[in-house]
Amino acid sequence: MIERNTEISESEMKTKNLQKLKHKMPYKVEQLPTKLAYLGEGPHWDVETQSLYFIDIYNGRVHRYSYDENKEYTAKIENEDVVSFIVPVDGAKNKFAVGIGRRVGIIDWDGKSPKAKVERIAFEVETENEYKMNRFNDGKADPRGRLFAGTMRMERDVDIFDYRLGTLYNFGNNLVTKMRSSIGCSNGLTWNEKTGKMYYIDSVDLNVRELNYDFDKGQIIGDGSVTIDFSESGKRPNFVPDGMTIDCDGFLYVATFGVSKVFKIDPKKGEIVLSIEFPCEQITSCAFGGPNLDILYVTSAYMGKDKDKPAPAGATFQVTGLGAKGLPMAKVRL
Template sequence: MSYKIEALPGAGTLIGEGPHWDVETQSLYMVDIDVARLLRYDYKENKTYTAVLEGEQYASFIVPVEGESGKFAVGCDRRVAIVAWDGVSPTAKVERVAYEVQPGEEFTLNRLNDGKADPRGRLFAGTMYNDQKDILKYRKGELYNFEKGKPIALIKSDVGISNGLTWNEKKSKFYFIDSADFDAKEYDYNLDTGVASNPRVFFKHATHLPDGMTIDADGNVYIATFTGHTVYKVNPSTSEILLEIKFPCKQITSAAFGGPNLDILYVTSSRLNDQPAPAGETFKVTGLGVKGLPMTKTRI
C-alpha cells in the first residue's frame, strides 16, 4: 500500500497525545501532556493554534463538551476539569472541576492519562503512576467511567498505564490498552449501561509498548507504539496485523481519523528523553484507502 506521511505545521510537542477530530469545527484537538498545553489544528487554514492551560502541570486529554461551544473536558493531574478555550487564544482556563479520583497521599505520583468519550458520550479515562524511573513497575492505576448525573464508576483496577481507548458500536465491543501489559484487549460492551466485561487479548508485542488507539469504519483498530516507530492496523476479531505504518521517529503516541471525509489518519508523537527530530511532530497519513468514524463529544 502506498501511503504518505507529512508533519502538520506548527504542531510540535514534547508529548503529543489525545487527538480528537471535531467534525463541527473541522479541527483536530490534542494535548502536550507534560507542559499543560492545548493544540488545535484548523484544517481549512492549515494552521495550528496552541494555548497554555493556566495553573496546571498536566493536560492529558481533551474532549469537547456536547452542546457547549468552546468548553472541553481536560485531564489535569487526577481531576477532570472543564476548560474554556476559544481555540485561538494563547491561554486557556479551568472553569470548574467535574470529577476527582484517587485523592489519597498514596496516589500523589499518579495522574490521569488517556481519555475519550464512548458512543453515548460517557467519558472514559484512567490513571497511571507517573514516575519515569518506575513507570512500568507500579500498578496503581484505575480506569473509570464518568457518566453525567451518576457517581464515578470503576471499570478496572490493577492498571499500570491506562492508555488507548476505542469502541465498535455495531459489535458492542470496547478496546483498551494498558501499556504496562504490552497488549490490547477487547471487551464485550453494554452501550446501555457502560459496563465492560469478558476481556480478551487481541494484540501483544514483545518489545513495542502500545499507546493510543483508534478504529476505522470497517472495525479495524490502529495501535500506536511508543517504542516502535509504528502504528499497527489490526483486525481485532482475528488478531491479524493488516498493515504496519512506519514513522520517522520512535515514540508514536496516538491516532485519530479526521479531515472532511474522515480519511486522514492524524498521529501524535513524543520527543521525550531528547529524541531527535522529527520526534514530537503531529503527522497526517493519507492514501490509506479507509475512513474513520466520527468521534463523540462528552456529556458532562
C-alpha cells in the first residue's frame, strides 16, 4: 500500500502552463488480490454486478474482480490467444463483447467459470494480408451503447512508432464504420456528453485529442484539437499515453506506459493537475468504480522486450481519496 501527498515535480511538467502548478491531493494506492497480468488492460466497471472486468491481452484471458467478495475470477477464452477488451452486452446476462485479434466476438461467461467460448463473431476487420499482424486494442461503448474499438500493430516484436496501419471503428445498428485511419496505436477513449466532446488517444501521437461528437448520430465532427501534448520539444518522452477515463467534473485520467503514473488532466486548460504514482512502470488503463464510483481502478503490465518486469508489475490497483467520482460505464447495445 502506498500513501502519498504528491506535488508535480518540475521534471513532470509537460507544458509551460504547468510551471504554475501548486496543487496537492492526498490519495491511497492499494494492490488488489488479482493475478499479475502480462499485459493487463481494458478495465470496465459494471454497476449491476459491482464488478471490475478487465483482460490480459496476450494470455487470452478475461478477469472479474468482485468488489463484494474482494476476490478475482478469471477465464481463458478457448482457442484464442489475443483478447484486447471486454464490454458487457446490454440486456443480455453473462454476454460480453470482446476483441479477439482483428475480430469482435460475443462470449458467454458466468463470471466464475475458468473457461469461456466465443459464441459468434459480430464482425471482422482488416482481412487484407498487410494487416495480418494487426490486432484490436482499446474498446469501449459510447454513452449510447455504440462500440468504439481501434487497431494497432502487435507490439511484442516491433516498435509501434514504425507503423500507422491502425483504424478506429464504430459498431452500431449492425454497421461497422471507419472513424479515423492512419493510426499508430489506437488507445484511450472517453466521452463528455455535457460538453458534446469525445477524447481519444493515439499513443504514437503522444497527445490527447478533443473531438466534437454528435451523440445522436454517433459521429465525430472534424479533426478536433490537441488537449495536451506529452512530447518534449517535439521528441518522444520516456512513456506513451495509454488508456483513459473521465470523472463527473470533466477531468481526464490518462495512464502512462513507462513512468508509473496516471495523470489527472484539466482539458479546459490543457494542464496536469495531479500525478498519481504507482510502484511499477507500465500503467495501462483506468476506470472509476466501486459502490459510489469514487474508486479509480488501474491496470498494469509486466511485459518486457528482454525480460519480464518484477512484481508488482502486472498488478491491478485501486486508488481512493481522490475526491472525484466517475460516470457509469455504458454497455454495448447489439
